[in-house]
Amino acid sequence: MERHNSLSRRAQEIPASPIRKLIPYADEAKKRGIKVYHLNIGQPDLKTPQIYFDRIKGFSGVDDYTNSAGLIELREAFAKYYKTWSIPFETNEIIITEGGSEAVSFAIATVADPGDDIMVIEPFYANYTAFSKFLSVNVVPVTSKPENGYRMPPLEDFERALTSKTRAILFPNPGNPNGVVYTKDELQMLMDFAVRNDLYIISDEVYREITFDGLKAYSMMDFGNQERVIIADSLSKRFNICGARIGAISSKNKKIMDAVMRMAMARLAANHISQYGAIGLFDLDNSYFKEMTKEYQNRRDVVYNELKKIPGIILNKPEGAFYMAAKIPVDDSEEFVKWMLQNFSYQNKTTMVAPLEGFYVTPNLGKSEIRIAYVLNSEELKDACSILARGLEVYNSEKKISVKR
Amino acid sequence: MERHNSLSRRAQEIPASPIRKLIPYADEAKKRGIKVYHLNIGQPDLKTPQIYFDRIKGFSGVDDYTNSAGLIELREAFAKYYKTWSIPFETNEIIITEGGSEAVSFAIATVADPGDDIMVIEPFYANYTAFSKFLSVNVVPVTSKPENGYRMPPLEDFERALTSKTRAILFPNPGNPNGVVYTKDELQMLMDFAVRNDLYIISDEVYREITFDGLKAYSMMDFGNQERVIIADSLSKRFNICGARIGAISSKNKKIMDAVMRMAMARLAANHISQYGAIGLFDLDNSYFKEMTKEYQNRRDVVYNELKKIPGIILNKPEGAFYMAAKIPVDDSEEFVKWMLQNFSYQNKTTMVAPLEGFYVTPNLGKSEIRIAYVLNSEELKDACSILARGLEVYNSEKKISVKR
Incomplete structure (x- = not known):
C-alpha cells in the first residue's frame, strides 16, 4: 500500500x-x-434578535481582520455581562473565539499534550471527542446513568477514572445532551476533586441562561480556585446566532490566556462582521x-x-x-x-x-x-x-x- | 510547583x-x-467589493448553522471558479473553512500525527509553525536564500531534510513573505521529489491571482499525482475580505476529504453570513x-x-x-x-x-x-x-x- x-x-x-x-x-x-x-x-x-442584523447592515468599507483577541467593544461587553453573573472576568481575560467549539479546542490544547487524558462525564457533547482526537488527546469517561437522572456520578467513579495523565475535567453545565443542571454540592465535589488531584476544569457554560423552575446554573468560577478554571462560552444558543460562530474563552490564569492568545494569533481573528453585530446583543435586557x-x-x-x-x-x-x-x-x-x-x-x-x-x-x-x-x-x-x-x-x-x- | x-x-x-x-x-x-x-x-x-455587503444586507430571520461543508452555492461557485483555472475540483471535493488558516490546519492534521514532520521552505508564512505546534507536529525547514532571490532550494537540500517521519511538503505559491512565484520546473522538481518519497503536498494558493509581469502561478494540481495534493485556499486576499474568515480545503483524494469532513463537523460550520455574502463575489469578472x-x-x-x-x-x-x-x-x-x-x-x-x-x-x-x-x-x-x-x-x-x- x-x-x-x-x-x-x-x-x-x-x-x-x-x-x-x-x-x-x-x-x-x-x-x-x-x-x-x-x-x-x-x-x-x-x-435572531433584529439588533444584530441592523448593526450588520451598517458595516461597509473593508471587511478586515479584527485584533486576534476580538473586537475590544465585544470583549468589554462580555466582561460587563459576566459581572451581571458575578463572574469577575476583566476584558483582558477574555478572548473571542470561533464559537464555543474553538474555545473548547483551545482549552484542551493549552493544558493537554498528545497522550494526555481529559476526563468527561458521559453522555456528553459529542464533539468533545472530536476536538480531543484532533489534538491526539484521550477522552476518559465517568458515566452518569439515565436511571439516576444523569446526575453527577459519585466521587469514587472519578477517582477510579483518574490516571497520572489526567490534566483536566471537561463538562457542559447546563448539560448537553441531558439538560441536567448540576447542584452547588455536585459542583463543589468536582472542584474539590480537581484541587486534590491538581486538575484544570474546562467548564462549558454556553447554556447559562436557559434553566427552568427557578433553578440557577452555577459557574465553575463560583467555587474559588479560579486559577484552575477555563470557561468556554458561546453566543450561539443564548442569542440564536449559531451561524455567527462567536464564542469566548476566559480565565483568570494569565499563563493560560497568554498561550491562548498565541493560538488565537495563528488563526488571525474571528469573523469581523458577526463580532460587530454581536456587540448590540449585549444591550438586550x-x-x-x-x-x-x-x-x-x-x-x-x-x-x-x-x-x-x-x-x-x-x-x-x-x-x-x-x-x-x-x-x-x-x-x-x-x-x-x-x-x-x-x-x-x-x-x-x-x-x-x-x-x-x-x-x-x-x-x-x-x-x-x-x-x-x-x-x-x-x-x-x-x-x-x-x-x-x-x-x-x-x-x-x-x-x-x-x-x- | x-x-x-x-x-x-x-x-x-x-x-x-x-x-x-x-x-x-x-x-x-x-x-x-x-x-x-x-x-x-x-x-x-x-x-471589499460592494456586492458582498449588498448580499449581507439582505440576510434576515435566523443566523443558523450552515452545512459543515459550507453553503452548497458557495462550494459550487468555488468549483466553477477552479475550472476557470483548469483545476478540476467538483463541488463535493471542496469544503469551506474558517479562512486559509483552518484549511492548512485541517490538511496538516489529516496527514500528520504528533512527532511527524512537515517540510517547509523557509522563510515561509510564519503561522504554519503555530498550526503545526498546535498539533504537536514538527516543522522541518529547507532554506531559500535572499542572495538567490529566495528561489526554490536545490533538490539535494530537500533530500537532506527528509526523515522517515516526513509526511508532507507545505508551501505557499505565490510566496509569502517573499513574493516568489515558482516556475513550472521548480514545482515539477518538488512534485517528483514528493512522488519518489511518497509525500503529500499541501499547497497554499491564496494569492493565485496576484502575479506580475504576465507570469502565471501554477497550481500543484497541474502536475498530475492529484491524489497527493491538498489545496488550501482563501477568499481573504483575493476579494479583500480578510475579516470574513472564508477559505476552502480541496482534494481529489476521497479519504482525505472524508477525514476533513469529520473535522469540519466537529466545529459545526464556518460563518454563515460571510459565506452568504461571498457567493456574490464569484460573479465579479x-x-x-x-x-x-x-x-x-x-x-x-x-x-x-x-x-x-x-x-x-x-x-x-x-x-x-x-x-x-x-x-x-x-x-x-x-x-x-x-x-x-x-x-x-x-x-x-x-x-x-x-x-x-x-x-x-x-x-x-x-x-x-x-x-x-x-x-x-x-x-x-x-x-x-x-x-x-x-x-x-x-x-x-x-x-x-x-x-x-
Whole structure:
C-alpha cells in the first residue's frame, strides 16, 4: 500500500458527528415528499434578535481582520455581562473565539499534550471527542446513568477514572445532551476533586441562561480556585446566532490566556462582521432571556408530557438547556432513527432525533438512548413527539413479528 | 510547583505571531501622536467589493448553522471558479473553512500525527509553525536564500531534510513573505521529489491571482499525482475580505476529504453570513482581478524603486502576492523595527515592517531580513519607504557612535 493512501491516526479516529451523520437519510425522506421534524440538532428556530442584523447592515468599507483577541467593544461587553453573573472576568481575560467549539479546542490544547487524558462525564457533547482526537488527546469517561437522572456520578467513579495523565475535567453545565443542571454540592465535589488531584476544569457554560423552575446554573468560577478554571462560552444558543460562530474563552490564569492568545494569533481573528453585530446583543435586557427561557420551559413540558406516555421509556425532566435524553425500548437507537427516516411516516411526516451512542465513549453504552432537541414550537413538538411514539410502537411490533418468523 | 501552573508543551511552544506581536509598540507610538505606516501585516487597504455587503444586507430571520461543508452555492461557485483555472475540483471535493488558516490546519492534521514532520521552505508564512505546534507536529525547514532571490532550494537540500517521519511538503505559491512565484520546473522538481518519497503536498494558493509581469502561478494540481495534493485556499486576499474568515480545503483524494469532513463537523460550520455574502463575489469578472493585480504591480514598483536606493540592501523584485522580503544592513531586524516605533519619526511619521526571523525555523536565520507588505496606496508607500530608508540611516549611524564609545 502506498503511503499517500494512509492518513494520520487522528484523522482516522475522529468520529463523524452523531448529530450530523444521519442527515443524508433525512434528505432522502424529504425527496420522497415526507416532512421531517428535526429534533436531532441544537439549532433553535427562534429568531435572531433584529439588533444584530441592523448593526450588520451598517458595516461597509473593508471587511478586515479584527485584533486576534476580538473586537475590544465585544470583549468589554462580555466582561460587563459576566459581572451581571458575578463572574469577575476583566476584558483582558477574555478572548473571542470561533464559537464555543474553538474555545473548547483551545482549552484542551493549552493544558493537554498528545497522550494526555481529559476526563468527561458521559453522555456528553459529542464533539468533545472530536476536538480531543484532533489534538491526539484521550477522552476518559465517568458515566452518569439515565436511571439516576444523569446526575453527577459519585466521587469514587472519578477517582477510579483518574490516571497520572489526567490534566483536566471537561463538562457542559447546563448539560448537553441531558439538560441536567448540576447542584452547588455536585459542583463543589468536582472542584474539590480537581484541587486534590491538581486538575484544570474546562467548564462549558454556553447554556447559562436557559434553566427552568427557578433553578440557577452555577459557574465553575463560583467555587474559588479560579486559577484552575477555563470557561468556554458561546453566543450561539443564548442569542440564536449559531451561524455567527462567536464564542469566548476566559480565565483568570494569565499563563493560560497568554498561550491562548498565541493560538488565537495563528488563526488571525474571528469573523469581523458577526463580532460587530454581536456587540448590540449585549444591550438586550433581562426580559429577553426570561421570555426565551419561558418558551423553552413550555416546550420541555410539552415534550415531557408527550413522551412519558411511551411504555417502558426512562425519561428525566430536564432542568436546563433545550435537550432531553431518554432511554427507549429499542436495542439500537441508531437503527431506529434510520428506520424512522427510511420506513416510517404518519400523515406524510416523520421525526428525526439523535441516537445517543455517539455521546458516550464507553463502547455499547447509550445504544438504547436518544436525544431530543426541543427547537420547534410547541404545536410542532407535540406532533413530532406523538409521531415518534407512534413510530416506536410500529417499530417494536414489526421487530417482534420478524423475530417470530 | 503546582501542576495547574504548568501548561502543555505545545502551549508553551506555540510562538507569538511575528507579525502581530510588535503591535503594542505601534500603539504606543500612536499614543505619542505619531502616524504609523503599517507595512507589517497582510491586510490590504483595498475596498471589499460592494456586492458582498449588498448580499449581507439582505440576510434576515435566523443566523443558523450552515452545512459543515459550507453553503452548497458557495462550494459550487468555488468549483466553477477552479475550472476557470483548469483545476478540476467538483463541488463535493471542496469544503469551506474558517479562512486559509483552518484549511492548512485541517490538511496538516489529516496527514500528520504528533512527532511527524512537515517540510517547509523557509522563510515561509510564519503561522504554519503555530498550526503545526498546535498539533504537536514538527516543522522541518529547507532554506531559500535572499542572495538567490529566495528561489526554490536545490533538490539535494530537500533530500537532506527528509526523515522517515516526513509526511508532507507545505508551501505557499505565490510566496509569502517573499513574493516568489515558482516556475513550472521548480514545482515539477518538488512534485517528483514528493512522488519518489511518497509525500503529500499541501499547497497554499491564496494569492493565485496576484502575479506580475504576465507570469502565471501554477497550481500543484497541474502536475498530475492529484491524489497527493491538498489545496488550501482563501477568499481573504483575493476579494479583500480578510475579516470574513472564508477559505476552502480541496482534494481529489476521497479519504482525505472524508477525514476533513469529520473535522469540519466537529466545529459545526464556518460563518454563515460571510459565506452568504461571498457567493456574490464569484460573479465579479476578470477585469476585477486585472485591476487589483495592476494596482499591486504598481505598488511593487514604487517600493522596489524606493528601497533599492538603500546602500547594502539585498532586494528581489517580487513576482506575486503583495510582499517583499529584503536583507537590510542591520544585525537584528526585530530590534530595528522596535527602534523605528520607539525612537524614530520623521515629520511625525514612522514605518512599521515585520522582522523576518519568525518566518524561519532554523535559529538565527532571517535576523537581518524584513518583510514589507505593500498594502497602502502608492503615495503613502513611497513616503513610508523613504522614512524607512531614512530611519535605517539614522539607526546605523547611532549604532556606530555607540560602538565607538
